Amino acid sequence: MKVAFTYNLRLTDVRETEKEAEYDSAETVGAIAAALEAAGHEVEKIEVSGPASNLLERLEQLDPDIIFNTAEGQSGRMREAFYPALFDELGIPYTGSDAYTDAVTLDKWLTKLIVSRANIDTARGMLVTVRNFDQVIERGAGLAFPVIVKPNHEGSSKGIYNGALGSSVVKEPKDLPGALKSALRQYPDGVLVEEYIAGVDIAVGFIEGVGHDDGLLTPVEVMFDQPTSERAFNIYDYRLKNVEPGKVQYRCPANLPRDVAARLRSISSEAIRTLGLRDLARLDYRQRHDRRGAQRRGAALGAGDGEPARGRAPAQGPADPGRLHLQRQAQPRWR
Known part of the structure; x- marks a missing residue:
């Protein structure tokens, strides 16, 4: 089978920036390609950085039977849905969940709401944005402390820390406003506050x-x-x-x-x-x-x-x- 392997190659140092923490290292890319080839497939590696038109041209030339996809867009709340949506539009089969599911599951708060309708319990929490920040501070979070504050639309533990310079876990209500302000400055799309489970x-x-x-x-x-x-x-x-x-x-x-x-x-x-x-x-x-x-x-x-x-x-x-x-x-x- 002819397989197009689409991915984001990590170029930055994860010790210095979170920006590309969700991208694949060269070692990971090589291991995945080798595993696909060992299974008898013809593999074409396609790094997706740059204009989407470049990817479209490569796919048109290759005409793959399927796309093995680990790629995601570079920014925004819909970034993980970008390439699945593109592949759907092109009519090319690909691995992984579809664009709708990728968009939903990148949103922690929306995911909590959906699974709760299926009687799956989640930790008590709330979504805090720039718009409702003042209201949350005025009325209180209504949660038992300690709580954990984390970006609502991130993966790979981005925005979650626990060290000498501070922790994403907030012990006392008086410390929550400062933690929320700091998190919202870095992640303005919203942060999730949940009761901490030891x-x-x-x-x-x-x-x-x-x-x-x-x-x-x-x-x-x-x-x-x-x-x-x-x-x-x-x-x-x-x-x-x-x-x-x-x-x-x-x-x-x-x-x-x-x-x-x-x-x-x-x-x-x-x-x-x-x-x-x-x-x-x-x-x-x-x-x-x-x-x-x-x-x-x-x-x-x-x-x-x-x-x-x-x-x-x-x-x-x-x-x-x-x-x-x-x-x-x-x-x-x-x-």
Whole structure:
């Protein structure tokens, strides 16, 4: 099969700027192309930077059977939907969710509203924008503290920090106005404020048509150092995900009670159906700890981010510990 592999190549240093954190490194691009070729496909790599007319010309010349797509637009709330929408218009099959689903799942708040209609619990939260900022400050957030503040339209943990210079987790109501002002300056499209859930991160992958569990993969536990004086909360922040990935380990299968693992599978399947995810996705969860640090028999579902996870911060909340909370939007891994 003739495959066009469309992608964004990361050129900037993620230690210095978040701008291209969601783009693919040269190593990732090479690994994906090699895997496709090993499966017997003819692969043409297409980096999508520059005018869209260049991409159209390449695709017309190549006439691919399918597009393996990890590319996204450069800016705006609809950026992840740009290339899927273009491929739909051209009538070329492509991997990953369609433009509508990509647009919805980049919007954490909209995703929360949609899954809540399917009786999937999410951490209590609210969307704060420049327009409603004054009202939120005047009336209060109406949430239990601590809370976490994160960009509403980002992935790859962009805008989420937890270190000596500050944390996205806000302990006291008096500190919330300053945190919101700072976040809105950097992310004027809006920020999501959610009740913080202390616990561990669990990821559930999805590859449609693989395995015997409707495409759901074995849950993976994300492990990193416990909170310290410099890292007050155990959140999978931008530095851990993008700058210091060597400090993160993964345990598969995750250390979960059977009933919690079963509940994760059930909610993951429902979220995938409700959001219209297809082909590949990743859903990120948060499993609560009790006050003694022992794992509780509950978890918090979060999505990726992708996207993988679309900017992932552990969503948090004081609700029933036996329930699962969708912390971050479930987003397609390959778009």
